[in-house]
Amino acid sequence: MNTITGSPRDDPPPRLVESVVTSDDTLRRAAALGDTNAFAEILQRHGPSMFRYARRLLNDRGDAEEVVQDAFIAAWQAIPDFRGDSSLRTWLFTITGRKAIDLLRKKRPVPVDNDAFTSLAATGPDxxxxxxxxxxxxxxxxxxxxxxxxxxxxxxxxxxxxxxxxxxxxxxxxxxxxxxxxxxxxxxxxxxxxx
Known part of the structure; x- marks a missing residue:
């Protein structure tokens, strides 16, 4: 009803455009029920910081990519059991850290030629x-x-x-x-x- 004329209104009411930001908890619950779009949003939201963390922990881009991929696979498999005792972000970083440790344990130290190491240490970065x-x-x-x-x-x-x-x-x-x-x-x- 048009309040000015008192007659029924022919045009539809104006739509409010809202920017909806879904919380991590909502995404987690949806992903736990198998919603792949919700999990994709989790990947987009937290993947870059997880990669940055893994990259600096391991000092190798390829290893970091592998660790983050393994972390997301583990998260997808475990998300139905995640109780929410910590934030989703903290949980994801925990998994990433564990995967990094697992990778470091698999790798064996490479022997370093002492002369090459000494000359590299003496020159240092500019x-x-x-x-x-x-x-x-x-x-x-x-x-x-x-x-x-x-x-x-x-x-x-x-x-x-x-x-x-x-x-x-x-x-x-x-x-x-x-x-x-x-x-x-x-x-x-x-x-x-x-x-």
């Missing part, structure tokens, strides 16, 4: 280039123990809280704080030529 700084950071991260590297990446790159990191890595926030402090100190020492 401090005058931005690309050199990123290479130096990647090299310094690769030298950190796994837990320090994982904590640093989740905190500094992925901006996770201490509690989320603790859940992801199955440890406590206190351990996270300690590992982060040691990792930061080690990186500061290794990258002192870049200041």
């Amino acid at each position: 401090p005058g280039t931005h690309a050199g700084l990123l290479e130096a950071l990647d090299a310094a991260l690769a030298e950190l123990p796994y837990l320090q590297r994982a904590v640093w990446l989740l905190r500094e790159i992925e901006q996770m809280s201490y509690a989320e990191i603790a859940t992801t890595l199955h440890t406590t926030p206190t351990v996270v704080r300690g590992q982060l402090a040691r990792g930061r100190a080690a990186l500061k020492e290794r990258l002192k030529d870049w200041r």
Whole structure:
């Protein structure tokens, strides 16, 4: 009814266009019921950060791609059993970290020629280039123990809280704080030529 004339309205009511952002929890529940579109949205939303995390943990693009693919396969298979004790993002990072550890266990260390290593260490990256700084950071991260590297990446790159990191890595926030402090100190020492 048109309120001005009191007659029935011929034109349809105006439509409101809404931008609907589906929550992770809604996507998780839909994916648990077999909705592949919901799972595809999860892939789009969290895949890039999972890849970034795996890439820095493993220092190899191909290995990171393999780990993230394995993590998503594992997530698809396990999502019906996911109870939601943590956020979906934290759960996905936990799976990614486990897959990275599994891959590292499969790989055997490659013997390094000491002379080649010494000459490489003596030359180091060129401090005058931005690309050199990123290479130096990647090299310094690769030298950190796994837990320090994982904590640093989740905190500094992925901006996770201490509690989320603790859940992801199955440890406590206190351990996270300690590992982060040691990792930061080690990186500061290794990258002192870049200041």
